[in-house]
Amino acid sequence: MYFLLSQLSFLDICYLSVIVPKILENLIVGTIGISKKGCAMQMFFFLFFGVAECFLLAAMSFDRYMAIRYPLHYAVIMKSRVYKSLVAGTYVCGTAVGLVHTIITFSLPFCGLTINHFCEIQPLLELLCANTSPTEIQVIVVAVLAVVGPFLLIIYSYIRIIFTILEKSSAESQQKAFSTSSSHLLVVTLFYGTASSMYLQPKSSYSASVDKLLSLSYTVVTPLLNPIIYSLRNEEVKGALRKRWRKIIFA
Template sequence: MKQEEIYAKDNDSTVKQFVLLGFSDLPNLQELLSVVFTIIYLTILSGNSLMIVITMLDPALQKPMYFFLANFSSLEICYVSVTLPRVLFNLWTQDRGISLLDCATQMCFFLLLGATECFLLAVMSYDRYVAICNPLHYPLVMNHKMCVQLAVGSWVSGIPVQIGQTWQIFSLHFCNSNLINHFFCDIPPILKLACGDTSVHEVSVYAVAMLFVAVPFMLILASYSKIIFTILSLPTATGRAKAFSTCSSHLLVVVLFFGSATITYLRPKSNHSAGTDKLLSLFYTIVTPLLNPMIYSLRNKDVIAALRKLLLKK
């Protein structure tokens, strides 16, 4: 169904429905994209669910590192479920309309889960820092109570700020157009549709991004600088290789997620282009959740062993 572009008449009125253009600029690839995204979504669900199952069932994986990995896999399932089902619905039905409330709800959950991912990645780096730099104190510091507190803190700490930011953005009047040139309701394309000066809101976005993206990333860098220094000071090559192997998977996920998110939210509005935003968004909304199970399973001997045991039982 073809959606109609709507303009509000003046600054005192606002559009009531948006249209997610998504990948409508590729009309000949709609069926192929729907198949590809369906396969990707099912792969993300099954892969991350498998990670959760094996970390819960295998006694060898009852460690803080895998407790956080299970949380991360659960987060990835939630995170991708905020965006991909809507993309699939739009591709299947060609009905790209989304109400103001649905758009705000999608953005709110997307921002909440994005903040959770930033904090959880920082917590996982702290866990590796304690394990490698203070191994004798590791069982005492990363006890079950501390792990639960850090996980819960990661999940809930962004709630008030991100709800407030969503409310602030959707309190704007949208009179330029109702066409969102993106595949979900993200901040940059929504701000482009707002009437008048949005510089205050842009500053607010940068401030929140600094808090939820830059600060966790700096904590991760601090943790890994100490980890690398400790690894290099280990006396044997075997010890260095083993220590590095426990960190390399996490570091790869950090680079993929924070790299694309930083470029998206910390560059000026004038430098935003729809094509670039879509491409970058694909990395932190789809590629990272897709690669997460493969990265952690292929580079972790304990996870591979747990998978083998599970398959042998089946």
């Protein structure tokens, strides 16, 4: 579990590093331009880390299911080789999706040069001169495979987890099992809820102002909240927060 959490933290740091530095440069320095190659690189790495995180969250749900369903055999089943294979698979999927979208998008002619957004698929479709219907279909198909596919695996894993928890006899073991999965389930809800609403929509329903808020939520807000959500599972962290809260109230 902690190996997968370390990978999630790494992806969150990289995910933030793709967008936030350029946003800060635009706000502080006042520069508003980006080269075509720079935009292509930003789009590739944005998709690469985003899709890799989708599949990593699915791998984490599978890990939680194995830990709850087979606690005594967990260390034997989930060996280091299995973890490394799962993580390698997430990076392969991220690379494939990033390359496909970036190559297809930037091989088409652009009519406009101004984008009121960072380099993401939906805003770039607005600038294309050619017929974008095939590209829109490709975006939705890949989104179904890269977003909905892992999400369905997560749902299936949690259905099995719930049935497994309900089979446990003691209330203490049930509470511990639910506590083990609650943090991951909250992270999944935050990430998938905003990402799916962004990518599983046609260009006709695109709204720059709304989609910028959605993009910021899953590229900035969610990665910042992930460490907090997982830290709240730690009793020492919760004790320190309660102690600090009492000092604030009774100060």
